[in-house]
Amino acid sequence: MERKNTWKLVEIWNKEESEYKILMFLDRNEIDPNYYSRQQGCSLLGKSIRDKYFKVAKKLFELGADINDRTYSGHTILQEAIICSNVEGVEFLLKHGADKDKTHPSCCD
Numbered sequence: 421m422e423r424k425n426t427w428k429l430v431e432i433w434n435k436e437e438s439e440y441k442i443l444m445f446l447d448r449n450e451i452d453p454n455y456y457s458r459q460q461g462c463s464l465l466g467k468s469i470r471d472k473y474f475k476v477a478k479k480l481f482e483l484g485a486d487i488n489d490r491t492y493s494g495h496t497i498l499q500e501a502i503i504c505s506n507v508e509g510v511e512f513l514l515k516h517g518a519d520k521d522k523t524h525p526s527c528c529d
Contacts (some may be wrong), residue, residue, distance in 0.1 A: 425449040429464070430457055439473045446479050453483035459490030460501070469497055469509040477512060487518045496522050 428449050433442055448466040456463050462470065465485040466476040481487060491500050501509035514520065 422450045422452050426451040426455045426464075429460075429478065430455070433467065434459075437449055438459075439471075439476055442473065442476050443479060446483070451483070453485035454489065455481045456489075459460065462497070463489045465489060466491055466497045466510065470504070471502055472506070472508060474508065474512055478516075481516050483528065485515055487513060498522075 429442070429445055429449070432445055451464075453465070454463060457467065460467050463485065465477055465480045465487070466489060468474070468480060488496055488498075490496055493500075496518065497505065498510065498513045498520065499508075499522075501513060
C-alpha cells in the first residue's frame, strides 16, 4: 500500500498541486519518504526543496527521508540547493543535519 500511495503522491505533485494538498495527502497516507523519482531526477525531499515546499520537506524529514540523498547528477540535495542559489533550501537542509562535507562521487578520486 505504501508504494501505491507514494505513486499517487507523485501523481498529485506532478499536477502542480498546492503545498497544502500535498501535506494533506502526507498526513492521511503512508508513503515511502525516500522514494526516488527518475522523472524528477531526485527524491521527494529533493523535489520539495527544489519547489520550496519547506513544510512538505519538514514532514518528509520527520517520516525518515534521507537528508543527504543524491540527485540524478550525483550531487547531494544540499549541493543542488547551493548550485540553484536556493538560500532557504540550504538553510533548511543545514538546520536538519545535512552533511556539508559530503563530496560529489566523481570528486577527489
